[in-house]
Amino acid sequence: MSQHTVTLYPSRQFKDNARSALGDTELRHSLRTAMDFLMAKRLSAFPDENELETLRTLGETIRQRCLAKLPTLLEQLEAKLTANGIQVHWAETPAEANQIIQGLIDRRNGKLAVKGKSMVSEETELNHHLEAHGVTAVESDMGEYIVQMAGEKPTHIIMPAIHKTKAQIAKLFSENIPDTPYTEDVDELIQIGRKALRHLYMKADVGISGVNFAVAETGTLCLVENEGNGRMCTTVPDMHIAITGIEKVVEKLSDVVPLYSLLTRSAIGQPITTYFNMISSPRKEGELDGPREVHLVLLDNGRSQAYADTQLRKTLQCIRCGACMNHCPVYTRIGGHAYGTTYPGPIGEIISPHLLGLENTSDLPTASSLCGACGEVCPVRIPIPEMLMRLREESQRPANEHVAHPLRGQGAGRTGKESIAWRVWKGVVGKASHYKLFGWTASHLRALTPVNQPGWTQNHVPMKPAAKTLHQLIKEREAKRS
């Protein structure tokens, strides 16, 4: 059996992608408008700062408690789901997850799958895998439906088609959906999508979804959505397959209350979404609808690498609200596609190295000005800037250096020039006498500073050492005082 190869955009293209995105004025306008809107919405959803900060601390503590107990909770979740009649499958890699799902569909001779929004299935490129094996997988979330039709990937984890204008979507629909006239009326466009997808729910052999929270206590899969497509996919077809990362488990049902509130308010500034869908079993004897089979696929794909290191483990606290990208000055300027990974923006910069290895993502931890906005808005207080610094360090660490929890691709970001620069820097600042000599030389020879400074002067005015070092200035000030 042939296997779909998961294709990754090599990260070395990141800088080229970013440059080309920066030149796309339409894209930049769409992103700026959308991010300004989402930031304002989030702010208005938390009118009481005290409540916000207390809730963030609660969310952080809950996620940390669940992660501290992760292996036990996964076993409890499996036992509870199994007792409820939901079958649990484990996958270490995207390829294994795809194989499991394809196997389940094949068993029913299924040909059509409708999909609710699932970033983990984007991570495994499930649609391509199924397509290659004769199963049509149709995305049913409006934004995902649009990007699938355009042959693209989502540009944002919550708003997949945020980069597209209504004119572009109108064109796409009129060219791809039979008997569809061109219209830029958003209500009409949504009704066109609704009509096209509704008959697919009816016909689909299987529904595929993600999971926002998997509750170990009750064996419940929770899905957050506004559109109702998630409910359709998990209710109408006779088989439901959910796929999620191993970190999504929470211990208690009550844990979802603060996390859900943080999620919807941080993501889109809504006090609540239209639907919070809690699934705890397949159709029971005597029930008149619902899938007869429900499966959960738990995917690792590098998450256990992040888990092994207590600092990097905090990455797994994420509840996928997207607030960090909405507030990121880099994301706002280049959009999600430039990153070339499933998860863009700050969260993508810290999770992708575990999923894909630093050898494929060494540029990503540097795609940040370290302004700290992501960490300030994170609803579960992930110290994202701290994680970025750590990943920068790991990508510069010599590949052969022994550490307790080596990351895949350790040292992949190391270049000869940069290593020399850091070695020189270490030599200069490592000893007081060296630093003093450096300061004296720099301030006295400042007239010789080159005008052309590679890596800097294409966007900035040249750097020039000050006439006096800070040490000198302080000394002079102290002398004046005394």
Place this chain on the structure above:
Amino acid sequence: MSARDNILGKLKAAPVTPVIEPDTAAHFARFASTASKLELLKHWAAAMRSVKTEIIWVTESNWADKLAARVTATNLPDLLVSDTPHGTKARAALANSDVTVKVFDRPVDEWKESLFNDVSASLTRCLCGIAQTGTLVLWPDSKEPRTMSLVPPVHFVLFDTQTLYPNFFTAMDAQQWSAGMPTNAVLVSGPSKTADIQLTLAYGAHGPREVIVLACLPEGVNPTLLEDAA
């Protein structure tokens, strides 16, 4: 070694971190609303209306007639009800109208296409309401299946306002949901919607286009007291 063993093995080999037990109940108690029952109901109604939900104040004795009036006033050709006492009551109220009343009394597999194509509205009850977010909790069962509140474009919900809780936590806690969850439970806050096209909000995405709540007040409560929330 199976994938399961490998994953769990790696997780179990990782360093252990201390567990801090958060007090979720204390958080929700600290930020709980001190509003009266009437104020909570007003807040609930305002929140639901802000997401395009229609609210009709009714009582136990008049809800079926008010439902029939609303169904006929907007020329809905049919209504799907469940084989339950409230379904029977709705059917009786519509007996002398032109509205075709359908009963969900057989497995959906036998009439899926018809459910999608030939049903314009449905009536279900709900378990309770949540004031803070303007929410209804649906708790489908073998008598009142899941698709009833999902597939028909118009969804009528019968809501006993006596079961309104201040927030999600209090509802879950008071009713001890953690003791056992049904096959499916859903929190619903308005008709389906999306802002996926250029952030423009549009209702009627995939689920119902309209949600109409028959909010049942105790006899003697004057609905006009609630209307300054509108």
